[in-house]
Each structure stands twice: as C-alpha cells, then as structure tokens.
Amino acid sequence: MIKPHGGKLINRVLEGAAKEAAIERGKSLPKISIGQDTLTDLENIAQGVFSPLEGFMNQADFRSVVDHMRLANGLAWTIPITLDVSRKMADQLKPGSEVALMDPAGDMAAILYLEDKYTFDREEMARQVFKTTDDKHPGVKKVYEMGDVLLGGRIDLVKEQPDPYARYNLSPQETRTLFKEKGWDTVVAFQTRNPVHRAHEYLQKCALEVVDGLLLHPLVGGTKSDDIPTDIRIKCYEVIVKNYYHPQRTVFSVMPVNMRYAGPREAIFHALLRKNYGCTHFIVGRDHAGVGNYYGTYDAHYIFREFEPQELAITPFFFEHAFYCRQCGGMASSKTCPHNSAEHVFLSGTKVREMLSRGEIPPKEFTRQEVAEVLIEGLRQRQQQ
Amino acid sequence: MNSGDNKDKVTIKIPRRLYEEVKTLIADTGFSSATEFIVYVLRDIVAGGKLQKQESVDSEEMELIRKRLRALGYIK
Numbered sequence: 001m002i003k004p005h006g007g008k009l010i011n012r013v014l015e016g017a018a019k020e021a022a023i024e025r026g027k028s029l030p031k032i033s034i035g036q037d038t039l040t041d042l043e044n045i046a047q048g049v050f051s052p053l054e055g056f057m058n059q060a061d062f063r064s065v066v067d068h069m070r071l072a073n074g075l076a077w078t079i080p081i082t083l084d085v086s087r088k089m090a091d092q093l094k095p096g097s098e099v100a101l102m103d104p105a106g107d108m109a110a111i112l113y114l115e116d117k118y119t120f121d122r123e124e125m126a127r128q129v130f131k132t133t134d135d136k137h138p139g140v141k142k143v144y145e146m147g148d149v150l151l152g153g154r155i156d157l158v159k160e161q162p163d164p165y166a167r168y169n170l171s172p173q174e175t176r177t178l179f180k181e182k183g184w185d186t187v188v189a190f191q192t193r194n195p196v197h198r199a200h201e202y203l204q205k206c207a208l209e210v211v212d213g214l215l216l217h218p219l220v221g222g223t224k225s226d227d228i229p230t231d232i233r234i235k236c237y238e239v240i241v242k243n244y245y246h247p248q249r250t251v252f253s254v255m256p257v258n259m260r261y262a263g264p265r266e267a268i269f270h271a272l273l274r275k276n277y278g279c280t281h282f283i284v285g286r287d288h289a290g291v292g293n294y295y296g297t298y299d300a301h302y303i304f305r306e307f308e309p310q311e312l313a314i315t316p317f318f319f320e321h322a323f324y325c326r327q328c329g330g331m332a333s334s335k336t337c338p339h340n341s342a343e344h345v346f347l348s349g350t351k352v353r354e355m356l357s358r359g360e361i362p363p364k365e366f367t368r369q370e371v372a373e374v375l376i377e378g379l380r381q382r383q384q385q
Numbered sequence: 386m387n388s389g390d391n392k393d394k395v396t397i398k399i400p401r402r403l404y405e406e407v408k409t410l411i412a413d414t415g416f417s418s419a420t421e422f423i424v425y426v427l428r429d430i431v432a433g434g435k436l437q438k439q440e441s442v443d444s445e446e447m448e449l450i451r452k453r454l455r456a457l458g459y460i461k
Contacts, residue, residue, distance in 0.1 A: 074403040167457060173442060177450045181460050251459065311400065 006052025046157035058152030232378030263295035324365035
C-alpha cells in the first residue's frame, strides 16, 4: 500500500475520556468562531485527508508553501491551510496557549494549540498561489476577505459535523482498508466538481485499463455558486456508476474538500490528497481546478515538472482534450484522433447548461442520457424553488 | 551527494532545497561538507538499531471500519 504523504496518516480526532476532558477544558478557553470553509479544513486535518498537516500552518510552513510549494521541512505542499482572525481577536491570544474553535452552532469543534500568530501579504499570497491578484477570481476574493492575522498550531477535533453525504464519505483510512480488501495494488483517482460526461468517463476507463481499480472521487466541499449543486451531481454519479462502470473495479466515494480554483497548484494538492486516500495514480485533465481564463489549458500538467517524482510519489496520468469523433466512431482525444474538429462532438459548459435549462437532452455522444435526465430534473426543481 | 570514484559509496538524491538548507546549517560548525554532515546524522540514527514503527490501526478499529464499509455496501 502506498504510504501517506509524509509517511504517516494523521488522526487528530479525540475520542472517549480525552475528548470529554478537552470539551471541559474548552469551556474556560478563549473562543474563536470559525466559518464553514475553515471548519471543512479543520475536519480534513483531523481525519488525515491533509496528512502530514496536524494543524493550521505556522509562519514557517505558510511562507515556505507560498514561496516554494513545499513545507518548511521540504515536503511538497502547494496550498496554504490557514486559520485567519481579526487583529483585535489575535491581540487577545498568546502563543503557547490553547484556544477553543467554535462551530456555527456554537459548539466547540476543536482545540487549537496556538504556536504562533503572524501577518501576511494578501496580494503576494494571491499572486503566488493563484497567479493573479484579480479579485474576480473566486480564490483570490476569499484571500482578500481573510482576517489580518493567521494563527498556526496543531488541533484536536472534538466534534464531527453532520455530513449530508456521509453515505459516500470514506476517510483515508477507510479507502485504504477498502482497497486492501479488494486486493488492489494500484488505484487511479479521478477528481471532479462537475457531472461526469462521456469525455470524463473515457479518461477514467483509459486509466483503469492499466491499474487495478478506479476511485471516482468528486469533491463535495465548498464550490462556486454557479457550479452544479452537489446533491444533483451525486445523483448523476450514482446513475452513471450503476449503468456504465464495472462494480468490481470501481469505488465511488466523495472528498469533502473546498475548491480553491488555484489551477496548477491545486492539481498537485489534489494528487497529494489522493495519495493519502491510498491511490497510486491520479488523472490530470485539461485546466484542472481552473476557473475563467486564469490558467493555460495544460498548466496543471506542466507544474508536475517542478517536482521530483519521489517528492509526490503518486503518478499523474496526463490526458488531453477528449471527445466523440464521428469519423473514428468512438471516443478519442486530440492525441489519438487525426480528424478535423468538425467531426468532434463537443459542447461548452455554457451550451450544455443552456440545453439542460430548456429541458433538451444533449447528444448521446456527449453525455449519457441517464445523466442528462438527472441534470434536467435537478435543475428544473432548483428553478421552481 | 557525490560518490566520486569510490565503489564503496553510492549516490543518494535529496531535494536541492534541503541540500541548500543543510549547507547553511553546517556553516562554521566544523562539518566540511553537506555529505559529511548527512553521513554523520545517518550513522547516528542507524546506530540506534531501530526506528519507531508506524502507528497502525489496531484490529478493533479495523473491524469497525470493515463493519461500516459492509453497512454502506462497499464490501460484502
């Protein structure tokens, strides 16, 4: 079984007497209310999804990740995982002390062992991580909305949040156990925040031809408001897996991680997280984790060259633009099809959304009819609400 | 680390940034090179005879995981 990133799967979920003691101690600690995005990061740290992180980044790790795409110890890591607060709040906190992190319901979610507090340059962070300082970029916008001070330190989770997708949410330890039970030595993960259309299905099945199993692993954390809602996407995944995927070779599970839309850097991040889930291979398509026109089509491929293979230790499968070609009579890609693009069935996201909102089923060469039906019904219900 | 021509030695690759940090770390310490320092550190660790085993999930926890996977239909 492939080792987690950094060699050890982190578990910072307190149980039993330790949990009770922490909750009791938390009653007299300074309290910080955290929002949904931070809460999601907190749970991912605790559950080992973000291994080797044991808490929110201290200044050394933050600076190193922003500047060098590596933690201060040299381990590859491309996305800052931070806890931001106002300057006023930070002034009340002392490094070396404990802080209670409160969830939106007003309950203590975790204890933070405050290691350091530090200021940061928002524009510099945006430029390095997102390659733009444009506040129209959804990730940059969030950076500009952050508090002035970042708090670093390990955490212990004491309250797990209700999970609407619990039925499909397997922790890294659980997927690792599952792959072992199935006897899979090699597993390819497919990341998506969209419904799976024929092109995505093609990439996954090409990859599956050379490994033991496929983990269809859509992201169900925070996404943009104009992305397809998660509950509708889940139904799309259910119907396509049921009708078109080999049950002995496919696992459908979800990853509760927030989208950053950091393009290339997020591709590395997503690959490292899948290593923690026990995957040996990771599919990187065109414009992975991109948004708008901020990144080049294949920037998410090129960034892998900036790391030695052993630094990541998960093998990327790079795929080019895929489509159905009428001349080939099947799915193909710009790497394999010699025909003119006029023969290719490809629809833009905007075009597909327009068709679906009119109740029109896109061509069967573009999407499975079952998926289209779920999308049309889901979007119709949304419009009525 | 460069092994030179000595057949009793092997080349080990480490991240360049770590190498640069080691060079900075050993400045004015008596170590004449990053290689000398790294060999010193590794000899010290190896002399200990063993490393701490990775913490693994115990059998009780593993059974709980299998139970959940069965309940969710992932395994039979």
